[in-house]
Amino acid sequence: MTAGVRDAKQLMGFEVPGDQKVALPVRHWNALKLALWKNRQGGEIIERQAIEILESCGHVEGCPGIDSAVEPCLRECPDRETRMSALVIIQATRMVTPIDAAKIANEPYYAPSREYFAEIVAELAIAQAENDAMRELLRQANIPAPTTTEQLATFPAPPPLPQLESPTG
Ligand SMILES: [Zn+2]
Numbered sequence: 001m002t003a004g005v006r007d008a009k010q011l012m013g014f015e016v017p018g019d020q021k022v023a024l025p026v027r028h029w030n031a032l033k034l035a036l037w038k039n040r041q042g043g044e045i046i047e048r049q050a051i052e053i054l055e056s057c058g059h060v061e062g063c064p065g066i067d068s069a070v071e072p073c074l075r076e077c078p079d080r081e082t083r084m085s086a087l088v089i090i091q092a093t094r095m096v097t098p099i100d101a102a103k104i105a106n107e108p109y110y111a112p113s114r115e116y117f118a119e120i121v122a123e124l125a126i127a128q129a130e131n132d133a134m135r136e137l138l139r140q141a142n143i144p145a146p147t148t149t150e151q152l153a154t155f156p157a158p159p160p161l162p163q164l165e166s167p168t169g
Contacts, residue, residue: 036101043097050089057083 054069057079064071069087073080135145
């Protein structure tokens with residue numbers, strides 16, 4: 001949609017999809033900014049380590065991978081697989097790391113309280129109970145329940161990252 005069409009629609013009082021606003025508590029907004037900043041710091045650590053692994057990989061003479069990260073290693077290179085894994089890590093990290101995420105300097109950061117999250121978790125538990133009850137009704141009526149609430153796969157927690165500098169420090 002061009003800006004002109006959008007402006008015209010707005011003038012006519014239509015709601016333009018994607019232009020709706022949501023109210024967000026400032027502490028959540030700051031928490032999001034902090035999360036992005038941590039993401040960027042963490043991404044830099046991952047990339048740096050992966051580059052170190054990449055640079056420590058051995059090659060046979062004449063391997064195009066020595067000078068180019070886009071060329072595949074020769075079959076005889078001893079660290080062929082390790083190099084490929086390091087390249088995948090670097091590419092994936094660059095994909096998900098924010099290009100720019102400034103730390104929130106001089107802004108007080110109030111973490112959402114434990115009580116707040118306890119409330120949310122309680123609400124989720126109620127929703128889950130309601131969901132289970134409805135699925136049970138469907139089951140009794142011999143109607144197959146939709147599978148959108150299938151348990152998601154869980155992964156073990158990763159080891160802790162090196163300690164990041166405090167954003168307010
Ligand atoms: Zn090589």
